[in-house]
Amino acid sequence: DNVPNFEAMINAVVANALPNLTAALKTQITNDIRNGAEPISKAPYRMAPVELKELKEQLQEMLENGFIRPSVLP
Template sequence: MDWLAKYQAVIVCAEKIVRIHWGNETLIIHGDVPGAAPVARAPYRLAPSEMKELAEQLKELSDKGFIRPSSSPWGTPFLFVKKKDGSFRMCIDYWELNKLT
């Protein structure tokens, strides 16, 4: 989340576009893959502590306006990796989605 703020990333869900300011340029990433069928993988199992962390991180991301509820047919699983300080880092598994690009 700090990275998104640092680079003033703008995610436009309705247009499936991400804009990232990089120096004096703006990188624009388009999310549509022409002709691709939606990829949706089942979520990984989470421990109760990870479920709690998930709720907290999703609330924080939603409160900051980075995410919103969606009914998209696209989906990818994620997992949590414990950092040295005991906090969790959310890692998104883009493996199936990356195969399309």
């Protein structure tokens, strides 16, 4: 009969944790934006035509060898 009552132990732990948990859930997160702030503008990465051709050839070879496969996402 020395079996611990796990349900009572869990209920005690949850009862002690819930006040702190509900206080944490009430915390609001804000993101203040300054007046006149704009997104950072950055030029897109451009690849030289020779590099792009080499990349496409490597990708095609990996596809044919089964190392990679096309995406099937909708």
